[in-house]
Amino acid sequence: MARRFVLPSRPALSVRADFDADLNEQQRAAVTCGDGPKLVIAGAGTGKTRTLTYRVAYLLSQGVPPDGLLLVTFTNKAAREMVGRVRELTGIDGPRLWAGTFHSIGARLLRRHGALFGYNESFSILDESDQRDVMRLCITDVGVDVKRRRFPAPRLLCSMISLSANTGDPIDEILVDRYPRFVDWGQEIIAVTTRYAERKHAANAMDYDDLLLLWLRMLLEYPELQQRYAQQFRHVLVDEYQDTNRVQGAIVEAIANGSQNVADERTASPSSSSQSTLAGGGEVPARSAAVPGNLMVVGDDCQSIYAFRGAHYENILGFPERNPGTEVFKLEVNYRSTPQILALTNDSIRHNQGQFTKELTAKRRSGMLPALVACNYPEQEAAFVAERLLQLRDEGTELDRVAVLYRAHSHRLSLETTLLRYDIPYEIRGGLRFFEQAHIKDVTAYLRVIANPQDEVALRRLLLMQPGVGNVTAERVRRAIGTTTDAAALLRLLTSPEVLKLLRRHARGPWAHLVEMLTAVQEKCDEPETAIRTILLDGYADYAAAHFTNFDSRMEDLEQLAVFATQYDTIASFLEELVLLGELHGQDVQDLHRDEPRVVLSTIHQAKGLEWDAVFLIHLVEGAIPSPRAIDEGGEEEERRIFYVGMTRARSELYLSYPIVRPGASGSLLQQPSRFVQELQPHHVEPWELAEAEPPATARPPRAASSASTGTRFENRGSASSSSRFSGFQSADPERPWDHDPNVDPIWEPD
DNA sequence: CTTCATTACCTTTTT
DNA sequence: GGTAATGAAG
Numbered sequence: 001m002a003r004r005f006v007l008p009s010r011p012a013l014s015v016r017a018d019f020d021a022d023l024n025e026q027q028r029a030a031v032t033c034g035d036g037p038k039l040v041i042a043g044a045g046t047g048k049t050r051t052l053t054y055r056v057a058y059l060l061s062q063g064v065p066p067d068g069l070l071l072v073t074f075t076n077k078a079a080r081e082m083v084g085r086v087r088e089l090t091g092i093d094g095p096r097l098w099a100g101t102f103h104s105i106g107a108r109l110l111r112r113h114g115a116l117f118g119y120n121e122s123f124s125i126l127d128e129s130d131q132r133d134v135m136r137l138c139i140t141d142v143g144v145d146v147k148r149r150r151f152p153a154p155r156l157l158c159s160m161i162s163l164s165a166n167t168g169d170p171i172d173e174i175l176v177d178r179y180p181r182f183v184d185w186g187q188e189i190i191a192v193t194t195r196y197a198e199r200k201h202a203a204n205a206m207d208y209d210d211l212l213l214l215w216l217r218m219l220l221e222y223p224e225l226q227q228r229y230a231q232q233f234r235h236v237l238v239d240e241y242q243d244t245n246r247v248q249g250a251i252v253e254a255i256a257n258g259s260q261n262v263a264d265e266r267t268a269s270p271s272s273s274s275q276s277t278l279a280g281g282g283e284v285p286a287r288s289a290a291v292p293g294n295l296m297v298v299g300d301d302c303q304s305i306y307a308f309r310g311a312h313y314e315n316i317l318g319f320p321e322r323n324p325g326t327e328v329f330k331l332e333v334n335y336r337s338t339p340q341i342l343a344l345t346n347d348s349i350r351h352n353q354g355q356f357t358k359e360l361t362a363k364r365r366s367g368m369l370p371a372l373v374a375c376n377y378p379e380q381e382a383a384f385v386a387e388r389l390l391q392l393r394d395e396g397t398e399l400d401r402v403a404v405l406y407r408a409h410s411h412r413l414s415l416e417t418t419l420l421r422y423d424i425p426y427e428i429r430g431g432l433r434f435f436e437q438a439h440i441k442d443v444t445a446y447l448r449v450i451a452n453p454q455d456e457v458a459l460r461r462l463l464l465m466q467p468g469v470g471n472v473t474a475e476r477v478r479r480a481i482g483t484t485t486d487a488a489a490l491l492r493l494l495t496s497p498e499v500l501k502l503l504r505r506h507a508r509g510p511w512a513h514l515v516e517m518l519t520a521v522q523e524k525c526d527e528p529e530t531a532i533r534t535i536l537l538d539g540y541a542d543y544a545a546a547h548f549t550n551f552d553s554r555m556e557d558l559e560q561l562a563v564f565a566t567q568y569d570t571i572a573s574f575l576e577e578l579v580l581l582g583e584l585h586g587q588d589v590q591d592l593h594r595d596e597p598r599v600v601l602s603t604i605h606q607a608k609g610l611e612w613d614a615v616f617l618i619h620l621v622e623g624a625i626p627s628p629r630a631i632d633e634g635g636e637e638e639e640r641r642i643f644y645v646g647m648t649r650a651r652s653e654l655y656l657s658y659p660i661v662r663p664g665a666s667g668s669l670l671q672q673p674s675r676f677v678q679e680l681q682p683h684h685v686e687p688w689e690l691a692e693a694e695p696p697a698t699a700r701p702p703r704a705a706s707s708a709s710t711g712t713r714f715e716n717r718g719s720a721s722s723s724s725r726f727s728g729f730q731s732a733d734p735e736r737p738w739d740h741d742p743n744v745d746p747i748w749e750p751d
Numbered sequence: 752c753t754t755c756a757t758t759a760c761c762t763t764t765t766t
Numbered sequence: 767g768g769t770a771a772t773g774a775a776g
Contacts, residue, residue: 101766132769153760153770154770155769155770208765208766209766308763309765407763408764467753471752473753504753606764624763629763642764752776753776755776757771757774758770759771760768761768761770
């Protein structure tokens with residue numbers, strides 16, 4: 001028997017947090033509760049983040065060591081902010097908290113334990129376009145007779161696989177449910193996806209889903225690891241739990257309940273249960289919930305908007321049943337929005353069934369009624385937003401405290417051109433990601449090949465950039481090289497006679513240059529910034545000049561990439577951040593230059609968790625929201641939740657607008673306002689009437705407007721800011737958007 | 752074999 | 767506007 005050694009309990013930290021003064025009663029209850037499973041239902045604007053950070057601070061103050069906490073957030077940015085806040089509250093200098101997204105924590109653990117699944121610690125992480133590249137190769141590998149009938153595009157195949165991974169349903173089931181038109185291709189699709197897994201594995205590369213799946217497999221198939229992490233992470237906290245999927249739910253429950261489950265897992269043969277589960281899909285096994293651990297999940301079922309990527313609404317709804325003894329906390333005091341906005345959002349979400357009952361009450365003072373603005377055309381809607389933005393700025397609301405939100409990226413197009421015309425500075429969130437642009441991927445491909453010499457995707461990218469090298473040569477080179485885990489060995493292979501003889505004569509000069517560049521990068525593998533600058537100076541700048549029309553802006557991007565890279569000590573850590581941290585645009589890079597306040601343009605999805613003084617929700621028409629394609633996925637209720645999330649971002653002013661006419665090539669279509677707008681009780685909103693000022697004599701009177709231009713201005717009747725008037729469109733460019741389409745008939749009549 | 756041009760098809764939301 | 771598949775010229 002081992003000797004018994006008792007560790008003294010750690011001294012409590014000097015915590016600056018005032019748990020009495022800083023929190024309301026509901027928050028304090030959640031922050032200071034004891035052990036066991038906890039579900040915190042935190043309505044929009046009720047101080048969810050505050051509660052979570054104070055909970056962490058509280059646990060630390062109770063002597064829980066920093067690395068005994070696992071804090072899972074929805075974005076890495078949120079994790080950084082929370083850790084910073086905890087640092088302020090506890091006075092701990094850089095607590096070694098495990099905080100991050102599921103994906104980044106998964107990556108961190110798999111760097112350590114990936115060998116269990118045949119990966120080494122320098123595995124690459126594939127983004128979506130990498131996945132598509134691999135998938136395209138797999139289709140040719142399998143030799144699908146694409147001509148016979150339309151075979152799903154690589155992009156579709158990737159989303160099938162991803163959906164299968166995140167829901168746990170096997171591919172053929174996914175086909176039947178979501179892609180019935182491809183059911184006939186079932187055999188081939190399975191062959192291709194199998195090949196995809198092989199290629200990925202051979203490249204020592206994981207995709208996003210692997211970071212979750214392999215993490216879960218690690219816990220389920222290796223009970224000693226499960227036990228180890230269950231003992232280390234005595235407290236698991238999960239934010240935005242309503243948007244977790246089955247795999248993520250299983251991961252946290254496996255950790256939180258690991259110490260108890262170990263006995264079960266050992267008796268039940270682990271290989272039989274878990275392998276079948278994960279290899280081919282199938283059910284994620286129901287966790288045996290004998291003695292639940294310290295798992296606190298925080299979320300708002302009303303804000304679950306990620307079903308499209310496998311978010312499992314049941315995770316949060318069924319949490320109390322799955323975890324007996326769950327204590328449920330509710331945060332219902334809203335600090336964000338005015339009572340008027342809250343009344344409207346409560347009214348809207350009431351139309352959903354199946355949710356935890358809660359009624360948010362407002363803490364803030366009374367404000368203006370939310371505005372309901374019917375517009376003729378998208379361009380008029382955009383002009384309204386632009387004019388109102390200028391007014392708000394005049395009234396003292398800076399543009400960076402305002403956001404314009406929409407359901408889909410495409411809805412912002414007319415707005416963007418209008419803002420340019422008005423010279424209103426704006427910032428777009430999302431859309432194409434920084435690191436997914438071709439020139440960024442080109443440059444990082446050099447780094448990837450050095451960091452992970454097996455990275456076939458990156459190597460292939462480099463090869464195809466070489467003159468005289470195409471698909472066929474690239475594939476031959478890959479075969480000739482085989483697999484190496486050593487960068488130096490790879491460089492030697494690249495210059496070996498076997499490889500060189502595959503090249504055409506005129507390709508050999510550039511080839512030598514490629515190898516030189518890679519060698520230079522290898523020498524700089526501890527200085528990502530220098531490595532990037534070397535690549536740029538040694539040749540990529542020339543390549544870009546020859547291949548891109550907008551050479552200048554691309555080089556600026558790359559310069560910013562180099563600046564960003566200064567934060568990292570190694571190429572490996574730099575690359576990992578880059579892939580997992582999607583949003584580089586907004587915060588980290590561009591703000592270096594312009595510090596002028598800018599209005600934010602964003603999808604509702606990306607606005608999650610944020611707030612602004614004034615929010616415009618635009619394009620609220622049937623066909624846009626709810627999105628027709630979404631009806632058979634998350635369903636109407638999820639779309640209503642998206643609408644709800646959008647509205648609840650607003651602190652003081654909320655504008656709901658919709659264009660009535662959709663101009664099209666073959667004439668114009670009349671559109672209905674979104675059902676979510678129509679179902680609102682009228683007394684919760686104030687209709688604003690748009691009327692256009694008489695145009696300058698030089699311009700032709702707009703046809704559609706002629707019927708509506710009885711008044712020359714709109715008024716926001718009785719609102720707090722009624723002194724300001726909508727001044728019409730005189731300042732607009734003479735080239736008026738509604739003149740573009742002479743086929744448009746004035747089919748809209750004001751009532 | 753590579754490269755360029757032309758075609759058809761789609762574009763909800765993202766780590 | 768963007769990507770993917772196809773065909774034709776060098």
